[in-house]
Amino acid sequence: MHIFEGFLPSPWWQLWFVFSIPVILYGMYKLNKLVSARRDVIPLLAVAGAFIFVLSSLKLPSVTGSSSHPTGTGMAAILFGPGITAVLGVIVLLYQAIFLAHGGITTLGANSASMAIIGPAVAYAFYKAASKAGINFYLNVFLATAIADWVTYVVTSVQLAVAFPAAEGGILASFTAFATIFAATQVPLAIMEGALTALIMKYVVQIKSDVLIDLNVLSTSAVAKLKEAME
Amino acid sequence: MKLEYFVAIIVILFAAQFFYGAAANPDSEFGGADGAAGDYVAENFGYEPFVPWFQKYLFEPPGGETESLLFALQAAFGAIVIGYTFGYYKGKGQGN
Numbered sequence: 001m002h003i004f005e006g007f008l009p010s011p012w013w014q015l016w017f018v019f020s021i022p023v024i025l026y027g028m029y030k031l032n033k034l035v036s037a038r039r040d041v042i043p044l045l046a047v048a049g050a051f052i053f054v055l056s057s058l059k060l061p062s063v064t065g066s067s068s069h070p071t072g073t074g075m076a077a078i079l080f081g082p083g084i085t086a087v088l089g090v091i092v093l094l095y096q097a098i099f100l101a102h103g104g105i106t107t108l109g110a111n112s113a114s115m116a117i118i119g120p121a122v123a124y125a126f127y128k129a130a131s132k133a134g135i136n137f138y139l140n141v142f143l144a145t146a147i148a149d150w151v152t153y154v155v156t157s158v159q160l161a162v163a164f165p166a167a168e169g170g171i172l173a174s175f176t177a178f179a180t181i182f183a184a185t186q187v188p189l190a191i192m193e194g195a196l197t198a199l200i201m202k203y204v205v206q207i208k209s210d211v212l213i214d215l216n217v218l219s220t221s222a223v224a225k226l227k228e229a230m231e
Numbered sequence: 232m233k234l235e236y237f238v239a240i241i242v243i244l245f246a247a248q249f250f251y252g253a254a255a256n257p258d259s260e261f262g263g264a265d266g267a268a269g270d271y272v273a274e275n276f277g278y279e280p281f282v283p284w285f286q287k288y289l290f291e292p293p294g295g296e297t298e299s300l301l302f303a304l305q306a307a308f309g310a311i312v313i314g315y316t317f318g319y320y321k322g323k324g325q326g327n
Contacts, residue, residue, distance in 0.1 A: 003268075004269050006281040006283065007272060009278070043319065047312060047313050047316050049309075049312075050309035050311075050313045051309065052309075053305055053306070053308060053309030054306050061249045062248070063248040063249070063255070064252065064256075065253075065259030066259070066261060066263065066267055067263050068263065068265070095305065098289065099301050101289070102265075102298075106283050138234055156268075178268055181267050181271060186264075191241060192242070195238045196238065198234060199234055199238045202234050207320040207321055207324055208320050
């Protein structure tokens with residue numbers, strides 16, 4: 001999903017900054033508020049950030065004969081919501097843009113929009129809705145995370161398609177071309193990522209379920225039920 | 232343990248899809264999809280990526296080896312934080 005430096009012409013890279021910066025500022029405000037109100041969530045916050053670090057550094061091979069990386073943002077989105085996830089995601093993207101020349105500074109706005117903002121926001125909305133509908137917690141985490149991953153790459157495809165509409169078929173034809181490059185690679189990766197995130201969330205339930213209740217991720221009765229199933 | 236079995240099956244399936252992919256695309260080097268999208272733009276639209284003015288002040292890994300070092304560091308830092316925190320909570324839980 002990284003659009004490399006210089007690959008988005010004006011005015012697209014500027015527009016994506018206009019979209020991303022307010023969300024990131026809002027996320028910083030939310031993060032500040034959460035951290036000052038509840039010191040005890042900081043370790044879990046660090047884990048969610050670290051999870052993005054690990055997963056987005058793993059370039060996994062796919063059946064299509066190309067490689068790509070998971071985004072790792074599902075866990076943070078479910079735990080802390082899309083605002084705070086945006087901040088965590090941008091930290092990773094900045095690291096990769098500055099030290100790895102992976103991604104870019106001018107494309108940081110666009111890359112933030114796809115990986116750190118829109119993907120996690122959709123995952124969060126899905127998680128909340130499915131939670132209300134009463135589906136199994138781990139299945140919910142699995143699906144929400146896989147969706148965060150897929151949506152991220154769909155957004156990247158849209159970003160490239162609107163900047164480079166095909167001479168024949170326009171934006172839609174371009175979108176199909178980019179989505180084929182990305183999404184096809186991403187299908188097995190998203191499933192893998194969803195499974196890993198479900199597993200790590202199980203361990204969070206095991207060791208720190210009180211925080212999940214405080215953060216409104218799970219209800220008290222849901223935690224009791226999950227813990228009962230573990231024994 | 233049910234979830235662990237499920238994840239183990241997914242990991243095995245993931246490995247299987249890779250081996251299938253490697254057999255189906257014998258000439259493929261499994262390059263990055265990010266780069267493939269960039270190549271697509273360059274080929275189909277004749278687009279040359281522009282070089283921003285600050286590019287020359289930025290660090291760029293001199294080669295694949297340094298890049299893989301930095302990616303490994305990124306993963307290692309993350310893994311340390313996750314392992315430390317989980318171990319801390321687990322130990323604390325047992326202490327009580």
